[in-house]
Amino acid sequence: MKSNLELLTIETIAEGFRNEDFKPSEVMEAFLENIKVKSELNAYIDTYEDDAVSKAAEFDKLFKEGREDLPILSGIPISLKDIFLVKDKICTCGSKMLSNYVSNYDSTVKKRLDDQGVIILGKTNMDEFAMGSSTETSYFGPTLNPWDHERVPGGSSGGSAASVAGRLAVASIGTDTGGSIRQPASFCGIVGLKPTYGRVSRYGMVAFSSSLDQAGPLTHNVRDSAILLDTLSGFDNRDTTSLKLAPTKCYEALKKNDFSPSEFKIGIPYDLLREGLDSEIDQSFNLLVAQLEKMGFKIIDVSLPSSKYAVAIYYIIAPSEASSNLSRYDGIRYGFNEESTPETLEEFYVKNRSAGFGEEVKRRIMLGTYALSSGYYDAYYLKAIKVKRMMQKDFNEAFKKVDCILTPTSPELPFKLGEKKDNPLSMYLSDILTIPANLAELPSISIPFSISSSNLPIGLQLTSNKLCEDTLLKVSSILEREVGFKSKT
Amino acid sequence: MVEKKEVLKISKLSRLLIEENKIDSFLKNFSEIIEYINLLDQADTTEIGKDEEIVEYSFRDDSEIEKLEVEDVVKNSAKVENNFFAVTKVIDEE
Numbered sequence: 001m002k003s004n005l006e007l008l009t010i011e012t013i014a015e016g017f018r019n020e021d022f023k024p025s026e027v028m029e030a031f032l033e034n035i036k037v038k039s040e041l042n043a044y045i046d047t048y049e050d051d052a053v054s055k056a057a058e059f060d061k062l063f064k065e066g067r068e069d070l071p072i073l074s075g076i077p078i079s080l081k082d083i084f085l086v087k088d089k090i091c092t093c094g095s096k097m098l099s100n101y102v103s104n105y106d107s108t109v110k111k112r113l114d115d116q117g118v119i120i121l122g123k124t125n126m127d128e129f130a131m132g133s134s135t136e137t138s139y140f141g142p143t144l145n146p147w148d149h150e151r152v153p154g155g156s157s158g159g160s161a162a163s164v165a166g167r168l169a170v171a172s173i174g175t176d177t178g179g180s181i182r183q184p185a186s187f188c189g190i191v192g193l194k195p196t197y198g199r200v201s202r203y204g205m206v207a208f209s210s211s212l213d214q215a216g217p218l219t220h221n222v223r224d225s226a227i228l229l230d231t232l233s234g235f236d237n238r239d240t241t242s243l244k245l246a247p248t249k250c251y252e253a254l255k256k257n258d259f260s261p262s263e264f265k266i267g268i269p270y271d272l273l274r275e276g277l278d279s280e281i282d283q284s285f286n287l288l289v290a291q292l293e294k295m296g297f298k299i300i301d302v303s304l305p306s307s308k309y310a311v312a313i314y315y316i317i318a319p320s321e322a323s324s325n326l327s328r329y330d331g332i333r334y335g336f337n338e339e340s341t342p343e344t345l346e347e348f349y350v351k352n353r354s355a356g357f358g359e360e361v362k363r364r365i366m367l368g369t370y371a372l373s374s375g376y377y378d379a380y381y382l383k384a385i386k387v388k389r390m391m392q393k394d395f396n397e398a399f400k401k402v403d404c405i406l407t408p409t410s411p412e413l414p415f416k417l418g419e420k421k422d423n424p425l426s427m428y429l430s431d432i433l434t435i436p437a438n439l440a441e442l443p444s445i446s447i448p449f450s451i452s453s454s455n456l457p458i459g460l461q462l463t464s465n466k467l468c469e470d471t472l473l474k475v476s477s478i479l480e481r482e483v484g485f486k487s488k489t
Numbered sequence: 490m491v492e493k494k495e496v497l498k499i500s501k502l503s504r505l506l507i508e509e510n511k512i513d514s515f516l517k518n519f520s521e522i523i524e525y526i527n528l529l530d531q532a533d534t535t536e537i538g539k540d541e542e543i544v545e546y547s548f549r550d551d552s553e554i555e556k557l558e559v560e561d562v563v564k565n566s567a568k569v570e571n572n573f574f575a576v577t578k579v580i581d582e583e
Contacts (some may be wrong), residue, residue, distance in 0.1 A: 100565075101565055102564065104561050237547065237554075240548060306532065309529055309532055312526045315526055323503065332568075332574050333565065333566055333574055334566060339567060345579050347577075348576070351506075353504050353505055362503075362507070363515070366496070366499045366500060366505065366519070369503045370491075383529050383530075383534065384529060387529055389537050390534065422514075424518050425522055428525075
């Protein structure tokens, strides 16, 4: 049982530790070895090998003592997107701007994982400041898709998705502002969950678009996502947008296994799927819907007419908030500093910001500045806020009729590295199916369900009403069991 | 089409410099995105009020919950003098 330890899930590794089939240090060794062997994926920006090895040895002892009070995540190796602060470690956010930034404190996400005995393997690659859908805007070079090294892993949590799909971590924690957990999960053939806005504390998570950002897990299966959501959720008084709610108890609910397809109504928003879908994705999606109906799910047409504006709304709201959030990078208190001696303070700002930020980040800061500038605020920002509310109303109506809304996660298969490099708009449009859940603050998950003729994974996306992660994960676990495919590796 | 002088104004407001040889391609992409965003003009929002949205923030007591040492706070700064951030002079002597 000592070979292929890295192929297991949180649940099965936890069981193996308790049955003394293998030890935490053996699992750790397998992952660290895999990280070295597959270094060409460029999934990690930083690894914490020494810390991880010594922590695993501590857990060896605890399990040997037969301790029964150890949480399920004890000794489990997990990676973190390089957007979460870990005290005394570098946090780059994929940017030259923060390439030397040493964190002064732990993010709440990191603390909560620590409390449950998780061993952090390291920090994963990402699009710069989480702005991108391919992980190509990272200052540290692109991450490769473990399924096909010529293709992108999606983004912005592409390093996280590749670390799980490539078996370089049991699971990973990413962030999702417009699809940045779900789209890479889909591109890499794994599960990715964006919880309800405010479910998971963002204290110590570098801000991009504060009304949309939300952290969540990338895992091999739905149960592992439930375990991590239960661990990360719950009120935190260090984040003003944190919801005053107790942690979720989704894992227990899934373990009961006392639910069946006939209890759930699934809505299909065909008005959103009429155009722009890859033909193979379209085909397999239609087969999927027919299959679900046979299984006993009630399938209902729902209408989300304002969702066609989602990308336009997003590219006003997200850059506007980013232009404000990223104004803190002045090169004085922290961040890239060119060490020149400019005449004026303004010159100093311009030099450091121009050299520290990459092209996409600059474009978004400027888009936001444009949308918020005098004369345009009403036409762009206020208008976007209003259309966003129209969209939320559509969802409210839809959830009167159904429990979950089903679409493909992405309108396209993983694309080739460099394919969209010179066309930012086409990159933006690849998030058309994931953005609506962020704008409406809804929990949403991507689950692998089919493989294309070119041997690339296709993901389905389920979205439920606010705070209904339990329903979302129940339906997901049925779909995973009945129509999902086993991971590639 | 967004005009070049507008982009230059925005770049100044953003404290970002776009290199001269990149302005044209930047302008092209920027204009395409703005054109796409103008799709919102088609949305009829007359029924939607301005201040309908209620955001519930949770505030904590204004008491110290964690303290960072000054040395730690300034350690990421390129220029520090006596535990202060040092910046270029901002006031003219005249």
